[in-house]
Amino acid sequence: MKSIWRDDIEISERERLNGDIKTQVAVIGGGLAGILTAYFLYKQGKEVVVLEAKNIGSGQTQNTTAKITGQHNLIYNTLIQDFGLEKARQYADANKKAILEYKRIIEEEKIHCQFKVCPAYLYSQESSQSLEQEAQAAKQAGLDCSLTTETNLPFPVKAALRFNSQAQFHPLAFLKAIAEPLTIYENTAAEQLDGNCVVTKYSNVTAEHIVIATHYPFLNVPGYYFMRMHQERSYVIALKNAMQINGMYLSVDKGGYSFRNSGDLLILGGGQHRTGENSLGGQYSKLRDAAKKFFPESIEVSHWSAQDCMTLDNVPYIGQFSSSTQNWYVATGFAKWGMTNSMISAMIISDGILERQNSFAPIFSPQRFKFSASAKTLVEDGIQAVKGLMTEIFTLPEEEINQLPKGHGGIVEYKGHKVGVYKDETGKAYIVSTRCTHLGCQLEWNPDELSWDCPCHGSRFDYKGNLINNPAMENLNTIK
Known part of the structure; x- marks a missing residue:
């Protein structure tokens, strides 16, 4: 199961970071939002390092339908009702500028x-x-x-x-071209942030500015994006x-x-x-x-x-990560429009780091909260999170492993405990914990993709328990 973008483009792998370094800007995440942000700053003479947990373009960028x-x-209509005409125009202006910027870069860099x-x-x-x-x-x-x-x-x-x-x-053809001159370290997952230090498994990166462009922020606090x-x-x-x-x-x-x-x-x-x-x-x-x-x-x-x-209000969060972290930036919540929003993120965040005014930044501010625009979704998300937690704690399934057909997965009882099981076509059973490693909600089986998915915050794991999508940071516990 691979997108057509991945079929005909090969992007050379970059080495893993194996020693402590210092830089002006550390960008966490090698999707289009992170690479574009790094590209803009590199073009302005900034020293930039990109840290990618796997390989650049291996996340949502390779799975887009690539509409700009x-x-x-x-x-x-909703923006005007919830935020007023001025903010709606900011949103529209940002998207118009994003399309023009793609055209400019493609022509300037002669990208096919x-x-x-x-x-x-x-x-x-x-x-x-x-x-x-x-x-x-x-x-x-x-x-x-x-x-x-x-x-x-x-x-x-x-x-x-x-x-x-x-x-x-073609998103990966574009990504490959603009990533060429950048300093990128792959297989280098950020595990935590400590002030101006990005902590990875093998080394630390000290930076004046840190950009979190990991699709879904991997930090719960500050920011509390898992609640939003x-x-x-x-x-x-x-x-x-x-x-x-x-x-x-x-x-x-x-x-x-x-x-x-x-x-x-x-x-x-x-x-x-x-x-x-x-x-x-x-x-x-x-x-x-x-x-x-x-x-x-x-x-x-x-x-x-x-x-x-x-x-909560269908507008991305782009800008300062939280009020208490002046030099951290975030780009997330792109809904179904990752291509234009990746460009908008790169423009807003690079302007912030370069201390330039950006006329359309206010509508995307992560510090905004308008109750009328967010209340319905906030309640729905809260109910979903409570439901996921209660299901994990209080319910046991009736089925047992031997009742599960070959080629199917589901939550079953095993030795008096609730587990997730996928049984392949040969009858081999892959047994994992049903507890999401993010905040503990009960995972649900996705038969279309043979994955365990979290209904609370969207983390996903393959049938062997390996992490696919954040905000979770760890694989599932497995049972031999």
Whole structure:
């Protein structure tokens, strides 16, 4: 299970850091947000070091659908209602600038990354009302958009909202190019921060400024981001012999689909759910059924999934990590829009370190809290966390290991204890603790990806107990 971006790009590995060093800026995280931030600072003459736990681009950057767009679902109407028109314009301006910055860098560095300017559409097969409201709000925020019923989709729509001058690209081809001149240490996971010191397993990095760009912050305190975000998953299949749709499309209907082309392939996405809430599976099956319906001659060539951090008000947290840590910065909560938000993060954080004013930084400030925009999600996330903790503490399953079929996983009782088990096709059982190593919530089995997922904060582990996604920092306990 590998994305099409990983199929045709090889990025040379970097060495592990094996000795203490000092630098002006330490960037933790080698995804697009971290690498772009380091790139901007390097271009301004700063001494920058990037620390990556695995390999650069091996996290969410390789699993994106790679849309560079300011069209972020039905957000502008909500932004105006919750934050006012000025802040909504800041959000829109940031995204417009992000698209232009990608274009500038690609042209300046002569990067071959399939960059293509094209429109992005929101569409509905059910109602035009929400799109009409969004069109009015987006225009007030300063975006070039218009309503239409004409699309290249394989079905009719009630309405579509077209955003002009958006873009798409090959994210790893771009990442590889801008990372080339940077000082990067791979397989060097940050384990803790102590003032201006980044502590890793093998060495320490002392820095004047520290940027945490690890998708989900690995520190619980300060910042308390685990109380202000949850994570969601979505699924993608790539098809050949489908069609050219000449744009990027996202449904605003529940259970709808997203579409975009990459060369002669069509990328079909959907199946969104909260991490840890896919015990029945079937997300890829739904996409394959849709592919057969819309494109009967198509052939699947790849499938993969992505994980996204969702903030309380659907606006990323970008800027100073907390009020008590003046020289720490964070970039997280990108929702489904990691490409534009990675660029926005790099612009805001590099401006902060370089002591330059940034006109659109206020809307993204991690220190913001507007109760009306956050209350509903805050309550839902709180209930989910309590539920996950109580389930782990008080419930025992009825099933035992011998009742679990081959090729299946689940929570079972083993010697009077609750455990997670995956039984492979040969009947070999892989037994792990069901307790998430982050804050102890009960993990749930994800049959689509053979993983153990945390419904509280989104940590994920493979069926052997190895950590896949943070905020957890440790593997699961296993039972031989």
